[in-house]
Amino acid sequence: MSIMQRIMRLSSPPVFLRLSAQASCWLGWAAAIMALIGFGYALFFAPVDAQQGDVYRILYIHVPTAWMSMFLYVLASLYATLHWVYRTKVSAVMMRALLPTGAWMTLLALVTGALWGKPTWGTYWVWDARLTSELILLFIYIGLIALASMVEDESKTDRALALFIVVGLVNIPLIYFSVVYWNTLHQGASIGMAGASRMATEMKLTLLLCTLAVWAACAALVLARARWMLLWRESRQDSV
């Protein structure tokens, strides 16, 4: 079986229902274990920052949730595009299931960022490019969730929702590159694909574990929601 055939097989509702049930369970447990170790280490054992003191530990929550807020949106856009091309039920429920978790991650990133900003910058909020574009992402998520729940028969709004999700994707590069192209109070990336990191290895590994924990938690929640959304659609079809 080719890779493409394997991917296409995942869009079959019975296969997706079976795999998502198993995956969400395993990912949930993995998230709990990694969170316990990662956040436990971040709180009690990771070294104190020389300039910021203990308050920098908020970044172990802020950075993974901020990454996840963008990653989940990109993933929703991918499923929205797939839905435009193939119109499968799985792509429709996946793009919908990603939105609430993405919105929660954006809210968490904004609130934890504000809590970190007050003792570090001296203010909870500034209208700089990074913060404002992240706030716009939250508004986009809320708008899309409102659109998704406007009509009782969800399948009728799938295509419109997919279109709006893809249009909203324009905000993601704006968020990511805002600290590069504009003069912002928000600092630039401490970890990048290229070049040496400015973080201590111990802090970087802790952040990596916390990020994996948040990723696994999001994946478990999204897969579980997508599974029940799909079952809801199937039950609607059965009852009609």
Place this chain on the structure above:
Amino acid sequence: MNQMVIFSLLLALVVVAIDAWSIAALKRKVRQRSLEADS
């Protein structure tokens, strides 16, 4: 330990709990419908 750090962690836990609760509500809705369909 800084109070802001503890508050942030608790907030993250509350957010995950609310998200999980909304999924549980959806699960109950599906089960309710299948029960109604059976009866």
